[in-house]
Amino acid sequence: MSDDPVLYERRGPVAYVTMNRPRYRNAQNSAMTYALDAAFYRAAEDPEVKVVVLAGAGEHFSAGHDIGTPDRDAHLPFARRAGLWWDHSERRGAESRFARESEVYLGMCRRWRELPKPVVASVQGACVAGGLMLAWVCDLIVASEDAFFADPVVRMGIPGVEYFAHPWVLPPRIAKEFLYTGDRMPAGRAYELGMVNRLVPRHELAGATDRLALRIAEMPQFGLALTKRAVNQAEDLQGLHSGLDAVFGLHHLAHAHNAETTAAPPPGSPLRPDTGDPLGGMDVTSMKEAMR
Numbered sequence: 279m280s281d282d283p284v285l286y287e288r289r290g291p292v293a294y295v296t297m298n299r300p301r302y303r304n305a306q307n308s309a310m311t312y313a314l315d316a317a318f319y320r321a322a323e324d325p326e327v328k329v330v331v332l333a334g335a336g337e338h339f340s341a342g343h344d345i346g347t348p349d350r351d352a353h354l355p356f357a358r359r360a361g362l363w364w365d366h367s368e369r370r371g372a373e374s375r376f377a378r379e380s381e382v383y384l385g386m387c388r389r390w391r392e393l394p395k396p397v398v399a400s401v402q403g404a405c406v407a408g409g410l411m412l413a414w415v416c417d418l419i420v421a422s423e424d425a426f427f428a429d430p431v432v433r434m435g436i437p438g439v440e441y442f443a444h445p446w447v448l449p450p451r452i453a454k455e456f457l458y459t460g461d462r463m464p465a466g467r468a469y470e471l472g473m474v475n476r477l478v479p480r481h482e483l484a485g486a487t488d489r490l491a492l493r494i495a496e497m498p499q500f501g502l503a504l505t506k507r508a509v510n511q512a513e514d515l516q517g518l519h520s521g522l523d524a525v526f527g528l529h530h531l532a533h534a535h536n537a538e539t540t541a542a543p544p545p546g547s548p549l550r551p552d553t554g555d556p557l558g559g560m561d562v563t564s565m566k567e568a569m570r
Contacts, residue, residue: 280298284316288326291326291327291328292327292330293321293329293331296333296334297332297335303337305342305344306343306344307344307350312357315359318397328396328494329397330398331399331491332416334402334403336403339409340405340408341407343383343408358381359386360382360385360388361385364377365377375533383408394503396506397415398416398494399416400420402421403422403425405427408439410429410439418490419474420474420475421468421469421483422465422477422480423465426462430460435532436532437525442529446513
């Protein structure tokens with residue numbers, strides 16, 4: 279298998295974008311994030327592509343952001359694509375965290391949500407924290423029966439992941455329970471709540487995703503683009519865009535609080551250079567709890 283962090287393949291009218299760090303449960307380092315951005319941009323500009331499928335290689339869709347693998351690269355500069363905020367790598371403290379997360383977390387998710395072609399997430403196994411953000415920016419989610427979803431970061435004193443879409447993809451009381459407990463939500467429950475569009479056995483996941491993508495691809499391309507924009511605009515009128523900004527500020531207040539009140543940064547903090555977590559994702563304890 280290729281060592282590229284993201285694989286790209288077009289089959290007919292469908293582009294398949296696959297996260298390719300299965301050893302680390304597709305934990306997302308910056309190299310993967312920018313490779314995803316390049317793949318989505320490639321699909322957007324290809325007139326033959328009408329639908330995009332986002333998948334994860336191996337047993338899990340994504341265990342979240344990479345804070346502990348040997349290829350963790352949060353300290354490195356990358357050519358910014360999501361905004362004009364300055365580079366984080368030569369800054370310190372809250373200035374560095376805010377600059378980086380504005381770009382690679384919130385900024386990239388907003389950028390990908392606006393891709394003018396339908397995106398279908400094909401989810402198996404763990405879809406946790408940063409993985410949840412990726413699934414939520416997709417238009418549709420097809421999940422295997424063994425998939426589960428979780429956002430355990432409240433355990434670190436942080437009010438949810440950076441792309442805080444929880445009250446828009448879930449009823450508010452369910453969103454609170456999801457965050458307050460940090461428990462994983464089985465795919466069956468997510469389907470009941472409308473967060474997942476199709477629920478299938480694991481061995482049928484690829485085929486079911488393909489069939490749905492090809493069915494959508496039968497529709498006029500411009501009509502699909504306008505329809506996607508119409509629904510996204512309706513969500514924004516319901517407060518999604520401003521809500522994301524508001525909670526992003528609370529998220530960074532929590533980071534600052536953790537930095538000031540702990541002698542050593544807690545596991546999972548962006549200030550902690552290496553947790554040695556073989557799962558990638560968030561902090562060791564929270565991730566292992568979520569993966570159980």
